[in-house]
Amino acid sequence: MIHPSPTNGARLQEGERGKLAGCSEREREKERRSIKKRFILRSMGRGKVELKRIENKISRQVTFAKRRNGLLKKAYELSVLCDAEVALIIFSTRGRLFEFSTSSCMYKTLERYRSCNYNLNSCGASAALETELSNYQEYLKLKTRVEFLQTTQRNLLGEDLVPLSLKELEQLENQIERSLMNIRSSKNQQLLDQVFELKRKEQQLQDANKDLKRKIQETSGENMLHISCQDVGPSGHASEANQEFLHHAICDPSLHIGYQAYMDHLNQ
Secondary structure (H helix, E strand, C coil), X not given: CCCCCHHHHHHHHHHHHHHHHCCCHHHHHHHHHHHHHHHHHHHCCCCCCCCCCCCXXXXXXXXXXXXXXXXXXHHHHHHHHHCCCCEEEEECCCCCEEEEECCCCHHHHHHHHHHHHCCCCCHHHHHHHHHHHHHHHHHHHHHHHHHHHHHHHHHHCCCCCCCCCHHHHHHHHHHHHHHHHHHHHHHHHHHHHHHHHHHHHHHHHHHHHHHHHHHHHHHHHHHHXXXXXXXXXXXXXXXXXXXXXXXXXXXXXXXXXXXXXXXXXXXX
């Protein structure tokens, strides 16, 4: 415990003597303890913070946000109090940009920095800086474009519509209707293409079925002719079994395949 020095204690005693004069003993003791506690708190200084990477991810993000805001605030205060031109650029671990500039454009401050710091450098260094500045300008353009596209995407999803005027809402509605028409047209075209493809396959299957039927009829006719040649006797007439088979064939329409060729052979 840190105790006040005699000099500080005397000063506290003189400063608080008027307050303790008209109080009771208990109140005086309480006031003395309060004074002693305040002095001890004033005497205790803040310990040094060890500068190293914060391992906890959440704590690291919180510390980054707090110190970033403090740094931006200090830069603003410096520019206001001292009328100084300040430019501050911060990149987070995720690559997000935080910047502050007292001028209307960060490029002006960077150009002033280049002219003051690189006048004595070679032309190669100047060209490299010019390239960097050009890349930074391109980055600003792309950043503005990305922000615009993100806003447009949110508007198409029905979000952030409050800032839009009536004319902008009508334009957004017309754009969505045109998009729906294009989507439906593409969908119908794909359906028609599928229908045509299915019809083509159906026609191919029908043609293949016809070819199979024709081949079956030809094969059946050849088999019937071969059987008839074996069943005809020496007299040139068909046997009784063959005649009975022909009788059933005439009565049964499903057995007419090759019948005409068989009758032509018998007549010959």
